[in-house]
Amino acid sequence: MSVETYNDSIHEIYPDIKKNSLTTISFTSYALGAIFGLFIGLLPLIRFKTFNIYLISLSVFHFLEFYITAKYNPLKVHEQSFLINNGIEYLLAHLVAVLECFIENILFPTFKNSNSLVNHIIIFIGIFLIISGQLVRSLAMYTAKNSFSHTVKTEKLNDHKLITNGIYSISRHPSYFGFFYWAIGTQLILLNPISLIIFTIVLWNFFNKRITFEENYLLNFFGSDYLKYKNRVPIGIPFVK
Numbered sequence: 001m002s003v004e005t006y007n008d009s010i011h012e013i014y015p016d017i018k019k020n021s022l023t024t025i026s027f028t029s030y031a032l033g034a035i036f037g038l039f040i041g042l043l044p045l046i047r048f049k050t051f052n053i054y055l056i057s058l059s060v061f062h063f064l065e066f067y068i069t070a071k072y073n074p075l076k077v078h079e080q081s082f083l084i085n086n087g088i089e090y091l092l093a094h095l096v097a098v099l100e101c102f103i104e105n106i107l108f109p110t111f112k113n114s115n116s117l118v119n120h121i122i123i124f125i126g127i128f129l130i131i132s133g134q135l136v137r138s139l140a141m142y143t144a145k146n147s148f149s150h151t152v153k154t155e156k157l158n159d160h161k162l163i164t165n166g167i168y169s170i171s172r173h174p175s176y177f178g179f180f181y182w183a184i185g186t187q188l189i190l191l192n193p194i195s196l197i198i199f200t201i202v203l204w205n206f207f208n209k210r211i212t213f214e215e216n217y218l219l220n221f222f223g224s225d226y227l228k229y230k231n232r233v234p235i236g237i238p239f240v241k
């Protein structure tokens with residue numbers, strides 16, 4: 001393939017390629033891969049192993065945000081698709097979670113490291129929520145393809161179709177549903193009671209407002225088709241209608 005043909009085809013697949021900093025993308029991928037590898041490698045050496053699992057889950061989550069967008073929604077891929085710059089609240093929430101985990105490990109080492117059945121059950125539920133939340137979120141992005149965007153669209157694009165099949169026939173907002181339970185799972189495995197409450201309240205409020213905002217536009221874009229879909233399919237986040 002000549003350089004010209006290659007350039008033409010790459011611009012067909014990724015028309016916004018020039019808007020993206022390939023250096024940022026490569027460094028971010030490298031950093032996520034390094035965190036993933038390092039904390040898997042350190043697993044046998046660290047007592048509070050679920051801290052490593054938490055960082056591994058975070059690196060997998062942010063890698064998949066970019067990868068699935070690049071693979072199945074290439075028109076919208078951007079260096080921000082890793083979703084690491086997800087607002088100051090998101091960074092603060094994870095910072096508070098890490099601090100809580102460290103402080104409680106120092107102040108209450110027996111509570112954090114006890115081999116009690118209760119701790120095992122909480123961690124098991126947490127791992128279940130992380131894996132299933134991640135699967136649901138990634139499946140939603142894969143199913144919606146071009147109709148998925150990390151920011152809520154306030155104007156209808158030509159390729160924006162109403163998605164009601166697959167995982168969207170079970171939950172009306174599967175990527176939010178997946179993220180909500182994934183985030184709760186991360187705090188369960190860290191055995192972080194304070195952050196668990198903060199994450200649940202903050203995320204519930206965030207998704208409650210966002211879904212109302214998003215659905216106003218979806219009703220505008222798709223009219224009665226969206227109304228019928230809304231009446232038929234629930235969301236799955238408690239008390240969000």
Ligand SMILES: C[S@@+](CC[C@H](N)C(=O)[O-])C[C@H]1O[C@@H](n2cnc3c(N)ncnc32)[C@H](O)[C@@H]1O
Pocket residue numbers: 140144147148149150151152153154160161162163164168172173174175176177214217218
């Ligand atoms: C971050 S995505 C989240 C999609 C969806 N709320 C979910 O949780 O899977 C936001 C974009 O998806 C679009 N969207 C949401 N539900 C949709 C559907 N059922 N069909 C097509 N587009 C949808 C919205 O218009 C918005 O621009």
